[in-house]
Amino acid sequence: MDIATMVGLLVAFGSLFGMLTIEGSSVTSILLPAPMLIVFGATIAVGFASGTTGDALRAVKAVPKAFRGKIAKPATVIEQLVGIAEKARREGLLSLEQNAHETKDPFFRDALQNIADGTDGEELRILLEDQIATRQRVDRGAAKWFKILGGYAPTIGIIGTVVSLTHVLENLSSPAKLGPMIAAAFVATLWGLLSANFIWLPIGDRLNRLCDLESERMTLIMEGTLAIQSGAQPRLLDERLRAMVPASSLPKAA
Secondary structure: OOOHHHHHHHHHHHHHHHHHHHOOOOHHHOOOHHHHHHHHHHHHHHHHHOOOHHHHHHHHHOHHHHHHOOOOOHHHHHHHHHHHHHHHHHHOHHHHHHHHHHOOOHHHHHHHHHHHOOOOHHHHHHHHHHHHHHHHHHHHHHHHHHHHHHHHHHHHHHHHHHHHHHHHHOOOOOHHHHHHHHHHHHHHHHHHHHHHHHHHHHHHHHHHHHHHHHHHHHHHHHHHHHHHHOOOOHHHHHHHHHHOOOHHHOOOOO
16 A cells, blocks of 8 residues: 555644644634535535536545555566566467466456457457556546545635625624634635645545556556567567666666
8 A cells, every 4th residue: 555645644734733733723723613514515515516426426436546546566567477478488378368367457357368369469459448548537537526626625715714704794893703703714715725735636636646557557568468469579578568667666676
């Protein structure tokens, strides 16, 4: 599990609460139910309204992935592909059917099974590219939903502040209450900005990044399996696949 998102959010909120403590304020001063209700409730509601129910459900299901998502290391994928290439040269392409049954990844399994079944190389490339494009569309749709929430949240926070200030103007005859009421009114704007920049936008960007990494992994598998089908020499396949990956993502040579 990559803990970058969890650690980043904890440090961000920790910095906020640390600032409040240093300034002598109380954390409870911003934990007001009414502003938080309008910001979080209305933001999520307009997020639902901005798309389809399916969009929202897919985005919600993607939340655990944003925190626990892990992509296989390129070096591991390359090593696996080179091993399969060596087996294909020894035992033939039909032997890859066993590897297909042993592989848990549906994309990798389909690629190996199609090779074992003798699918034409060009047709297989089209099939795999379509699968990659579909996966990207789904993953980026979930990321976009959270980015939309990040766009709405600050404005909804301002709406909450305006509503609260309207209530403040109704109590001008009580000067002693104005200070706390005005402070509470601006908490809605605070939570609008906080939720956008500390929650929604980071989750959206995280899902986009995971989508990029998954697409790169699937592309690596596609090029590797197609090369195996064409009879590529394992050593050259290893060099070719490594050339497709940034050096920083590969282990240093001994």
